[in-house]
Amino acid sequence: MPHMKPIVQKGEPVLRNIAEPVDPEHISSPEIQQVLADMREALESQEDGVALAAPQIGISLRIFIIAPKVFEEGTGKEPEHLVYINPEVIKRSRKKSEMTEGCLSVRPWYGAVVRSEKARVRALDEHGNRFEYGGSDLLAQIFQHEIDHLDGILFIDKATHLEELPQEKEARDTAKKDLQDRMKTN
Numbered sequence: 001m002p003h004m005k006p007i008v009q010k011g012e013p014v015l016r017n018i019a020e021p022v023d024p025e026h027i028s029s030p031e032i033q034q035v036l037a038d039m040r041e042a043l044e045s046q047e048d049g050v051a052l053a054a055p056q057i058g059i060s061l062r063i064f065i066i067a068p069k070v071f072e073e074g075t076g077k078e079p080e081h082l083v084y085i086n087p088e089v090i091k092r093s094r095k096k097s098e099m100t101e102g103c104l105s106v107r108p109w110y111g112a113v114v115r116s117e118k119a120r121v122r123a124l125d126e127h128g129n130r131f132e133y134g135g136s137d138l139l140a141q142i143f144q145h146e147i148d149h150l151d152g153i154l155f156i157d158k159a160t161h162l163e164e165l166p167q168e169k170e171a172r173d174t175a176k177k178d179l180q181d182r183m184k185t186n
């Protein structure tokens with residue numbers, strides 16, 4: 001693959017589209033497997049990235065992925081369920097809290113978004129197998145943020161106290177520290 005897919009930034013129409021579902025029969029095709037590989041590569045290139053939705057590399061399909069470090073650093077557990085195809089939230093806690101949030105496509109903005117503290121998702125994995133998976137705190141936040149991407153919604157649509165951090169480096173450090181702080185409370 002000659003070039004890494006750049007991460008699309010706010011203002012690109014693809015971020016505002018309702019993404020198309022993936023035909024389950026098509027998941028094992030070279031095209032979809034390439035999309036997954038491109039997404040992984042793009043996410044790995046972002047030091048502070050915890051998850052990525054397909055529209056963020058310009059592909060309007062209902063797929064998001066999670067970085068393995070979310071599991072490794074947060075829980076000490078083996079990474080599980082990193083690929084979510086045609087995901088749906090099937091249950092979310094009524095209890096909500098304000099979570100600090102940023103987005104690889106809305107740099108360098110941060111804000112506070114009210115999200116359900118727990119969420120359960122149904123999706124297909126990279127082999128086309130259906131699964132359900134529940135998470136709280138950071139994982140629940142990721143589920144809600146990424147599925148919003150698939151519906152053309154960005155966190156800035158919902159955020160309060162939006163703040164533009166002066167430097168990208170500072171943004172990265174803050175995101176990382178915030179991630180670590182949140183993981184400590186798990």
Ligand code: ZN
Nearest residue numbers: 102103104105
């Ligand atoms: Zn995002």
